[in-house]
Amino acid sequence: MAEPIEQIMQVNEQVAFDVKIAGEGEPVVYLHGAGGLSWDPFLEELSDHYKVYAPHLPGTAHSSGLEHIRDLWDLILCYYDLFDCLGLESVTVIGHSLGGMIAAELAANDQSRVDRLIAISPVGLFHEEEPIADMFAMLPDEMIQLMVADPSSSLAQKMREVPKLPEERIEATIQRMQNMQAAAKFLWPIPDKGLKYRIHRIKAPTLLIWGDQDRFIPLSYAAAFHERIAGSKLDLIEGAGHLVPMEQPAEVIAAIRRFTSTLRASSR
C-alpha cells in the first residue's frame, strides 16, 4: 500500500499546488471533483499500478492563489504550468466530475499535453431539457441521495458522519465550504463554461467512465460526450452513481488498466 507524499509546488508567481504523489510506473494525473480530494481506496489502488500525481484544486487544501485565477482559461494554464514543474510533457489525465471537465479542457486546448484522457462522469456540457441539478442549492442529504447509487451504502453513511467535537465540526464545515467555493468559481451558476465550443479539438485517445445509475449527470450526457469526442470509448460501471471511483473503485481501475494497456499494445 502506497502512502502518498505531499508536495507544495509553486507553479507560477501566483499559484501553488498541493500535490499528493504516490506509486511507481507510468505517470497519471488525477483531478478530483467538487467535493475535494481525499486519499481514498481508489487512489490507493490506482497508485499500485501507476505513479499518481493528484493536485488539489487551487483554493482547496494547501493549494493557493485561487483569487488570482480569473476564469477557467487561467486555471487551465495553471495546470500546464504544473505539468511543467512535474516534468510531464504529455501525460495520461484522469478527471472526475469537475476534474473531468478540467481534464477535457486540458486535452482540447493544448493537444500535446494530454496523451490519454480518462473522464469519469465529467461536467462541462449542459442540456436545458435534462438539466444537471444545482449542486449549490442542496441540503447535504439531498446531495448524498443524488450522488450515490445506493444511499444506504456504507459510503453514503460515511458521508453523513459529522465530527463530534465542535472544533472538528467547524474545521470540517470550513473545508467543505472551501471545496464548494473553489468549485463554484468554475461552475457557477451552470456547469457549462464553453467546453462545447472546444470539445471537438480533443484528439487524445479518450475513455469515458460513467456510473449506470448516475442521477446527478444523467446518461444522456455520457452519450453527448461520447458522440462529440471522436473515437472515444464509453464504459458504464454497474451499480455506481456519480461518485463512481468511490463507489466501485476496483471496476474503475480495471477499466482504466484495460484502456491504458490496450492502447499500449495497439496504437503506441
Added chain:
Amino acid sequence: MKFVAFHLMPYRELPADFEQNYPSVWVTPPKELYDPRKGHRMYHDYLDELEFAVDLGYDAVGVNEHHSNAYGLMPSPNLMGAILSRKVRNSEKTSLIVLGNSLASYNPPIRVAEEMAMLDVLSGGKFIAGFPVGTSMDQNYAYGINPAELRERYYEAHDLIIKTWKSDDILMYNGKYNQYRYINPWPRPAQRPHPPVWIPGGGSVETYDFSITNNYSFSYLSYFGHKYAKKVMGPFWERNDELGADRNPYKAGFCQIICVSETDERAQIDYEEHVRYFYNKCLHVDRRIAEAPGYRTAKSLRAGLVSQFDGSYKSANQMLKEGMTWQELIDQGFVVAGSPSTVRDIMTESLRDLRVGNVVCLLHIGSMPHWLVQKNMQLFAQEVKPHLSSLFSEWDHTPYWPKGYADEKEKVAQAATYP
C-alpha cells in the same frame, strides 16, 4: 437624530399556508401567487405612504432593491425613487434615499452613476446613494453572479462610480471586469462632488473599514431590531476607534420595526397580525438558497460558525422558530411597539446605547393595510419623533446627509439672469 421612512414594498396577500406549503419567499416563490391587479394597488398604496411621510416631515424616504422576492417588490428601486423625487424636491425637510443599488449586478456599473445622478438632479440635490453588496439570494441565485467574483465586482464598480462622479473629465477605465474608453455620463450629480454614500451591511470588519475610511455612513439592516443590532454596532464603534475616526453618530444607522398605537394593548391588537405575517411568511427563506459557497469569506464564515457551535449565541431565526410571544418580540427588541411614550422610552435608550444617528424605520410591516400604515407613520412622526430629534444634535450630520439645493438655489437664480 434622523429618521428614514423606509419601505420594502412586500406582497400583502401571500396565502395563509405560504410558509407550510411553498418553498421560499425568495428566489423560488411561485409567480402565480402574484396578482398584478393587487400589485397595482399595493404599489400605489406604498407610494402614497412614502409621499405621506414627506408630508409628515420624515428626514428621508427610503427604498431598496431585491430580486425574485415576494417581500421586496422593487427590483428597480430607482424607478420608485424617480416617482418620489417629484414630491421630495418641494420638501424642506425630506431627503430621498435608495439603499441602494447592488453594484455588482449593474452592467455597466456606470449605469448606477447615471441613474443616481438623475435622481440627485430630480430631487434637487437631496439624494443619498446606498451601495450594498446585496444578499446571496439576490446576487448569486437570482442574478447568477459568481460568488467568487461578487465582492471584487462590487469594489471595482464602486471605484468606477466614485471616480466618475468626482471627475469632470472624460475618463478611461481598465479594470478586471470593466473596460471603458469613454466614461462621460450625463447628467452629473447635483451634489458636489457626489451625494452622501451609505453602506448597508452585515457585521464584517471589511465593511466597517470600507465605510469608515471612505467617510460613508454604515447601516446595519437586519429585521431583528435594536438588541440584535448591538452585536454589530458594538464592534463597529470599536473598529471606528481603532482607526482613530471621529465618533459622529450619523456615520451609523440601523433598521427597526416600529409599531405605534394609542396604548400598549392597542398596539398588539393593531399590529401583531402583520408583524407575524412578516416574520412567518416574509422571512420564510429556503435554506438551500440562503448562502452561496464563497459569498462570505472564510474568515467571516469561521467567526459565524464558532459562535453558532459554542452555544454562546442563539440566532434570531432560531428564536423565531422556537416561537416568540408578542411581549418577547418587544423584550428582545425585534419590534418597538406600544404607546407613543413606550416607543419614545425604548427608542431613546437604544439609540443612545447603539450610538446611531440614523434610524431606518420600518413602519409598513408585512400585510399592514394602508390606513394602519398611515396611522403608524403619523403617530410616530407627531408623538415620538419630535421628542427624539434633539438627540445627538451636538454632532454635524451634514457629511452624511444632503444639504439640498438651499445654497444652490441662489446660484441657479443667478445663472438664470444670463440668457
